[in-house]
Amino acid sequence: MKRMMIFLCCISLFLFGGCKQTAPQTRQTVAFDTPCTITLYEGGNEGWLDECMSMIADRNELWSRTDPHSVVSKLNEANGKTIAQNTMTVDLLRKAIAWSKLTNGAFDITVLPYTQLWQDAQKTGVVPSQVAIDSVKGTVGIENVVIDQDGVKLQNDAQIDLGGIAKGYVADELVAYLKDVGCTSAIIDLGGNVAVIGEKPDGGAFRVGIAHPLHENELIATVAVRDCSVVTSGSYIRGFTVGDKRYSHIIDPRTGYPVDNDLLSVTIVCASAAKADALSTACFVMGYEKAKDFVEATDGVEAVFVKTDETVVATAGVTLV
Ligand code: AMP
Numbered sequence: 001m002k003r004m005m006i007f008l009c010c011i012s013l014f015l016f017g018g019c020k021q022t023a024p025q026t027r028q029t030v031a032f033d034t035p036c037t038i039t040l041y042e043g044g045n046e047g048w049l050d051e052c053m054s055m056i057a058d059r060n061e062l063w064s065r066t067d068p069h070s071v072v073s074k075l076n077e078a079n080g081k082t083i084a085q086n087t088m089t090v091d092l093l094r095k096a097i098a099w100s101k102l103t104n105g106a107f108d109i110t111v112l113p114y115t116q117l118w119q120d121a122q123k124t125g126v127v128p129s130q131v132a133i134d135s136v137k138g139t140v141g142i143e144n145v146v147i148d149q150d151g152v153k154l155q156n157d158a159q160i161d162l163g164g165i166a167k168g169y170v171a172d173e174l175v176a177y178l179k180d181v182g183c184t185s186a187i188i189d190l191g192g193n194v195a196v197i198g199e200k201p202d203g204g205a206f207r208v209g210i211a212h213p214l215h216e217n218e219l220i221a222t223v224a225v226r227d228c229s230v231v232t233s234g235s236y237i238r239g240f241t242v243g244d245k246r247y248s249h250i251i252d253p254r255t256g257y258p259v260d261n262d263l264l265s266v267t268i269v270c271a272s273a274a275k276a277d278a279l280s281t282a283c284f285v286m287g288y289e290k291a292k293d294f295v296e297a298t299d300g301v302e303a304v305f306v307k308t309d310e311t312v313v314a315t316a317g318v319t320l321v
């Protein structure tokens with residue numbers, strides 16, 4: 001966690017450093033287990049930043065997996081009963097379901113029982129047995145998240161974790177709020193889920209660094225973007241160790257195992273940060289060839305892949321600088 005925070009701060013510094021402006025206003029907090037930074041470059045005020053901080057804190061409380069008062073904990077403990085939800089949570093869940101279907105299950109918020117087995121393994125030093133993985137298999141599947149007019153229920157003992165999409169969703173909300181109040185140039189960085197509003201005050205594109213997945217405090221590539229989101233998944237910095245082997249924190253919902261393929265990371269560049277968040281997680285699960293085909297077939301979505309041989313491959317619409 002500490003290593004990740006230092007590194008994310010490093011990306012943030014890079015973002016600020018790439019931007020000439022007179023008096024940017026910045027505010028930082030820690031939410032979703034990660035540092036979150038908002039920087040307003042033009043026409044901002046403290047009131048806007050106050051509102052952003054309160055939105056982040058509110059969504060963190062609402063969608064945390066570990067806070068026993070969050071709606072996620074309440075749903076996970078509801079034993080299949082329907083629980084009424086606010087419009088925002090329903091919208092987030094609808095998007096999670098849609099992107100799960102779009103990615104053929106590579107993105108799946110019901111992956112939590114697998115994650116828990118691997119978290120236990122981290123403590124015991126013993127990888128989960130196939131029997132243990134098979135025993136929770138029936139709970140995993142997006143069809144187990146059911147939304148109707150009364151609320152949401154999780155069937156077949158499903159358990160959800162919004163860690164692969166919540167930060168992106170909140171980044172979109174912050175973009176919408178800031179644009180609404182008149183902000184024309186800003187960077188929202190929620191633990192490496194970056195959304196930029198407009199362009200730099202000098203008219204140039206924002207430069208967003210992509211972390212080197214193997215070398216802390218290094219960037220492997222930089223993309224130039226205006227009014228866009230840039231979200232990366234797969235860095236081993238957020239992974240964990242069982243015995244002497246390092247594993248990714250992203251689970252392949254089809255096998256129950258941490259992802260181990262020809263990719264080190266996937267960065268998605270697209271208008272919506274929530275979509276970029278879900279699709280970067282999904283593309284990391286898919287592996288290079290399938291993910292590249294998927295991105296090329298999906299309108300408005302571009303990607304930068306870092307392969308295990310440390311080569312960087314970008315799709316046609318990405319500007320690497
Ligand atoms: P991200 O860093 O956005 O790729 O999300 C990773 C986080 O999402 C993990 O820490 C888990 O909380 C959760 N997660 C892991 N695997 C998946 C998956 N295949 N689909 C959706 N969420 C996942």
Ligand code: MG
Nearest residue numbers: 164277278281
């Ligand atoms: Mg994600």
